[in-house]
Amino acid sequence: MFNNILKIIIKYTGIFISITILFFIIMKLIPENIIIKNYGVGAYTNLGLKYPFFIQYFYFLYDLVAGNMGNVNIKIYTGNTFNIIRILLPETLEFIIISFLASLAISYKLGLYIGIKYKNTNKINVNIFPFLVLYLITGLIFLTIFNGLLGILPFEYIISSRFSDYSWIRYTGYGIFITRPTDIILFDSIINGNYSVLISYIKSFIMPFMALIIPSTIYLTMYISRLTSTEYNKDYLKIGFIRGLYENDYIKHIKGNINFEIIHELRPVFILFIGGMIIISYIYSYMNIGEFIVYSFLSYNGGFMGAIYGIFILIVIVLIFNFIIDLIIRGKKYVLH
Amino acid sequence: MYYIKLLIKNKLSLLSIIIIILYFLDYILDIIYPQYLGVSNINNLLVFRVKDYLIPIAPSLISWHLYMGTTYYGIAIFPAILASLKIDFTVMLTSLALSVITGFFLGYIALISNSKIYRRAILYINRVFFDIPYIIIALLVLFVVRPSIYGIIIAIYIAWFPFYINRSYKTGHKNIKDAFMDIMPYIISDMGSMFGLITIITFFGFYYSNPFIVDLGNIMNIDGDVSQYISFGDWWIVIFPLIFIIVFIISTSILSYRIKVVLNDKK
Numbered sequence: 001m002f003n004n005i006l007k008i009i010i011k012y013t014g015i016f017i018s019i020t021i022l023f024f025i026i027m028k029l030i031p032e033n034i035i036i037k038n039y040g041v042g043a044y045t046n047l048g049l050k051y052p053f054f055i056q057y058f059y060f061l062y063d064l065v066a067g068n069m070g071n072v073n074i075k076i077y078t079g080n081t082f083n084i085i086r087i088l089l090p091e092t093l094e095f096i097i098i099s100f101l102a103s104l105a106i107s108y109k110l111g112l113y114i115g116i117k118y119k120n121t122n123k124i125n126v127n128i129f130p131f132l133v134l135y136l137i138t139g140l141i142f143l144t145i146f147n148g149l150l151g152i153l154p155f156e157y158i159i160s161s162r163f164s165d166y167s168w169i170r171y172t173g174y175g176i177f178i179t180r181p182t183d184i185i186l187f188d189s190i191i192n193g194n195y196s197v198l199i200s201y202i203k204s205f206i207m208p209f210m211a212l213i214i215p216s217t218i219y220l221t222m223y224i225s226r227l228t229s230t231e232y233n234k235d236y237l238k239i240g241f242i243r244g245l246y247e248n249d250y251i252k253h254i255k256g257n258i259n260f261e262i263i264h265e266l267r268p269v270f271i272l273f274i275g276g277m278i279i280i281s282y283i284y285s286y287m288n289i290g291e292f293i294v295y296s297f298l299s300y301n302g303g304f305m306g307a308i309y310g311i312f313i314l315i316v317i318v319l320i321f322n323f324i325i326d327l328i329i330r331g332k333k334y335v336l337h
Numbered sequence: 338m339y340y341i342k343l344l345i346k347n348k349l350s351l352l353s354i355i356i357i358i359l360y361f362l363d364y365i366l367d368i369i370y371p372q373y374l375g376v377s378n379i380n381n382l383l384v385f386r387v388k389d390y391l392i393p394i395a396p397s398l399i400s401w402h403l404y405m406g407t408t409y410y411g412i413a414i415f416p417a418i419l420a421s422l423k424i425d426f427t428v429m430l431t432s433l434a435l436s437v438i439t440g441f442f443l444g445y446i447a448l449i450s451n452s453k454i455y456r457r458a459i460l461y462i463n464r465v466f467f468d469i470p471y472i473i474i475a476l477l478v479l480f481v482v483r484p485s486i487y488g489i490i491i492a493i494y495i496a497w498f499p500f501y502i503n504r505s506y507k508t509g510h511k512n513i514k515d516a517f518m519d520i521m522p523y524i525i526s527d528m529g530s531m532f533g534l535i536t537i538i539t540f541f542g543f544y545y546s547n548p549f550i551v552d553l554g555n556i557m558n559i560d561g562d563v564s565q566y567i568s569f570g571d572w573w574i575v576i577f578p579l580i581f582i583i584v585f586i587i588s589t590s591i592l593s594y595r596i597k598v599v600l601n602d603k604k
Binding site: 014015018019022026029030125126127129130132133136137140141143144145147148149151155271272274275278279282293294297298300304307308311314315318319322 | 532
């Protein structure tokens with residue numbers, strides 16, 4: 001048990017270092033004057049640019065881990081990179097956690113139901129990669145229907161900018177709101193007892209939330225229903241039915257046997273989900289790291305530090321998720337049915 | 338030939354093949370005879386302007402150009418969508434070819450190589466790429482190489498070839514022909530995935546030399562000017578381009594799945 005955990009820790013430490021090396025290489029491929037311009041004051045000293053490449057990497061690694069990533073100057077924000085990421089991170093985490101758990105819960109129930117009801121093992125086993133574009137499709141279709149045609153849901157910004165007068169809300173422009181005490185509008189509106197902000201937030205949340213959960217829910221439902229059907233048609237269950245197995249018992253057996261494979265599949269689904277979050281946040285101007293990354297990339301003269309640090313944070317989230325998955329399955333061999 | 342016969346026996350895969358062929362025919366026409374769209378060249382979305390005013394016009398049956406209405410700047414959507422394949426398919430096919438060639442051979446060499454160090458190194462690098470969403474890698478590379486048609490090709494190629502290392506290695510076939518046949522379904526479905534990724538990248542607005550580039554993502558964005566019209570209820574400006582892309586992606590996914598089934602049946 002302890003050895004397994006140690007192996008997983010070593011594995012992820014290696015991956016983490018490799019990713020930071022990759023980032024460093026990318027940074028070195030960009031002209032130094034652009035990097036200095038992007039970083040702002042103190043670039044030469046903080047990034048150790050006077051030292052050889054090898055030493056520079058350690059400066060870069062330290063800056064990345066310590067959040068010492070200079071400044072950004074992009075359409076939606078101008079200021080310190082670490083500060084803006086600190087503002088956006090709680091909202092990003094909340095959005096990811098709520099949406100991913102909802103997607104997982106819906107697809108699990110739906111997948112089991114479809115798998116048991118139709119018992120068809122010949123279900124389409126599709127590649128996960130094309131699903132990324134589904135985020136663009138769901139995002140734009142919901143926007144067109146619920147905002148454009150029906151006019152029932154707002155699409156821009158996380159809450160209406162008219163709430164910037166409240167003492168616990170600070171509006172910095174372009175849809176970025178700083179709220180107190182938690183920096184998560186959902187919680188802060190409840191803590192401060194302001195339900196008009198809460199309702200505005202929920203209205204703005206519905207479309208990005210639906211657009212984000214649908215692609216991963218479709219993929220996971222197809223995957224789980226296929227696993228369930230395959231399990232349902234196995235000999236041990238057929239024998240069980242002959243012996244009068246109750247419905248609750250066979251569902252329990254099916255769940256027990258497919259859970260391991262579902263957990264294993266969650267890794268690529270979560271990576272896809274993070275990619276989808278970037279697309280959805282951009283479409284809806286929804287305040288989080290995803291939107292911030294796109295705007296950072298769009299600004300060559302002022303966005304690199306924001307982009308690299310935003311991506312670093314998202315990758316750390318992916319690595320933590322993968323780490324938890326690995327801990328759950330504890331390095332057991334994955335067996336294909 | 339044997340596989341093709343098996344494929345066309347299935348109605349769904351036959352339909353997918355027909356749709357994919359139609360897209361490719363349109364692509365070839367875009368290159369060799371753009372005059373079929375009523376223009377002499379398709380280097381700029383503005384050549385599809387049918388009206389002088391900016392506000393989009395709803396679809397109408399007055400002229401075939403207006404079947405899908407117009408978008409911002411009075412650009413007719415139907416011919417613009419048909420013309421978009423010139424750039425999108427060129428980028429998609431080039432990135433796909435580069436990814437398959439590089440990834441397949443690196444993976445295949447890892448499979449047949451006696452060098453444990455090479456095998457481990459290549460699979461480890463591959464693993465690192467797998468922990469980063471491919472859209473992020475593409476955006477990072479695009480930032481370095483600067484947005485242009487070549488930039489997008491390089492970005493997608495670098496984001497994608499690690500998948501082929503993994504796929505080629507996982508086939509386990511030491512016979513190169515068998516190994517290649519096993520990755521065939523992925524090549525087909527990746528045509529759809531890459532088309533989607535190109536659309537996403539250009540939808541974000543990653544170009545600087547030509548804000549009127551004839552590309553599907555750009556038709557839905559045009560320098561960020563389209564979104565205001567979506568909120569006014571002008572549904573046609575995004576729905577038709579989305580249908581155009583989703584039909585291709587579904588067709589490639591179905592064909593990819595059917596090829597996989599045919600290959601498995603043969604085994």
